[in-house]
Amino acid sequence: xxxxxxxxxxxxxxxxxxxxxxxxxxxxxxxxxxxxxxxxxxxxxxxxxxxxxxxxxxxxxxxxxxxxxxxxxxxxxxxxxxxxxxxxxxxxxxxxxxxxxxxxxxxxxxxxxxxxxxxxxxxxxxxxxxxxxxxxxxxxxxxxxxxxxxxxxxxxxxxxxxxxxxxxxxxxxxxxxxxxxxxxxxxxxxxxxxxxxxxxxxxxxxxxxxxxxxxxxxxxxxxxxxxxxxxxxxxxxxxxxxxxxxxxxxxxxxxxxxxxxxxxxxxxxxxxxxxxxxxxxxxxxxxxxxxx
Ligand code: CAA
Numbered sequence: 001x002x003x004x005x006x007x008x009x010x011x012x013x014x015x016x017x018x019x020x021x022x023x024x025x026x027x028x029x030x031x032x033x034x035x036x037x038x039x040x041x042x043x044x045x046x047x048x049x050x051x052x053x054x055x056x057x058x059x060x061x062x063x064x065x066x067x068x069x070x071x072x073x074x075x076x077x078x079x080x081x082x083x084x085x086x087x088x089x090x091x092x093x094x095x096x097x098x099x100x101x102x103x104x105x106x107x108x109x110x111x112x113x114x115x116x117x118x119x120x121x122x123x124x125x126x127x128x129x130x131x132x133x134x135x136x137x138x139x140x141x142x143x144x145x146x147x148x149x150x151x152x153x154x155x156x157x158x159x160x161x162x163x164x165x166x167x168x169x170x171x172x173x174x175x176x177x178x179x180x181x182x183x184x185x186x187x188x189x190x191x192x193x194x195x196x197x198x199x200x201x202x203x204x205x206x207x208x209x210x211x212x213x214x215x216x217x218x219x220x221x222x223x224x225x226x227x228x229x230x231x232x233x234x235x236x237x238x239x240x241x242x243x244x245x246x247x248x249x250x251x252x253x254x255x256x257x258x259x260x261x262x263x264x265x266x267x268x269x270x271x272x273x274x275x276x277x278x279x280x281x282x283x284x285x286x287x288x289x290x291x292x
Pocket of ligand 1: 017049053056058119141142143144145146147148190193224225230234238
């Protein structure tokens with residue numbers, strides 16, 4: 001399909017970053033979210049990030065204006081029209097994903113490819129609610145999406161070669177390196193990474209200090225962030241949803257989610273985005289101390 005337009009559904013942490021990455025690479029992007037408040041928050045976050053880059057000298061004012069000029073927002077699903085690619089980045093709940101795919105399938109052009117940024121749900125199951133399962137696949141970004149180099153490509157049972165090539169071409173244009181990940185819970189990275197974060201949460205539950213667990217992995221293994229810090233960074237709810245997906249998907253007790261994570265999510269401690277997680281954060285998102 002001849003088009004330079006990408007539609008990103010969802011203006012949360014991931015959708016916002018994916019939209020930025022696409023606009024920075026030269027695509028015309030519409031970031032769609034039915035919640036006006038999410039759109040406003042997303043716009044403000046991009047503006048703030050780009051202004052920081054300009055102040056730091058890693059982005060020019062011209063580049064900032066150019067990229068922001070290619071990035072539009074909408075609260076209407078109808079605006080997927082004309083996009084050669086739709087990237088879904090809504091919350092990690094199968095019913096929300098399926099509902100979104102049904103709507104997009106009805107409104108997008110017949111040739112449009114639709115990818116899910118799911119971090120581990122079944123692509124074939126999501127594709128099954130559309131009339132174009134061959135044009136559906138997984139494209140899993142990592143947080144922060146504009147920075148992280150990897151894109152996991154996940155084919156569903158009936159994803160066509162043409163769809164795969166379209167998404168691979170898109171990945172190259174936005175500067176990502178791809179890996180072919182299996183369509184099993186957690187795909188490739190999260191199946192390794194998230195159980196490590198879960199184990200780290202168990203250690204905090206047993207009495208270890210978050211700083212000690214983080215320093216152990218930063219200084220002992222050269223990880224850029226410790227597993228506890230990373231859990232706060234991506235969102236405790238997101239991490240717990242992925243862990244629960246592994247547990248339910250493999251039916252294996254080795255993936256049992258740490259109860260502390262469940263209690264934290266139930267009490268609204270979601271990590272950096274809510275101001276409180278394993279650590280405490282000020283209103284600017286700076287870490288100001290430990291919560292355990
Ligand atoms: N959005 C966009 N850009 C961001 C950003 C964000 N949220 N956070 C940082 N950046 C950019 C900065 O603007 C900066 O860009 P410039 O160099 O152009 O100015 C660059 O990233 C470096 O930022 P900083 O200098 O502020 O910080 P840093 O050097 O410490 O790097 C980091 C920050 C890239 C996040 C680094 O700490 C890191 O790599 N952390 C590990 C991240 C990780 O493991 N991600 C995977 C999470 S798991 C996942 O995503 C799976 C899932 O399914 C949820």
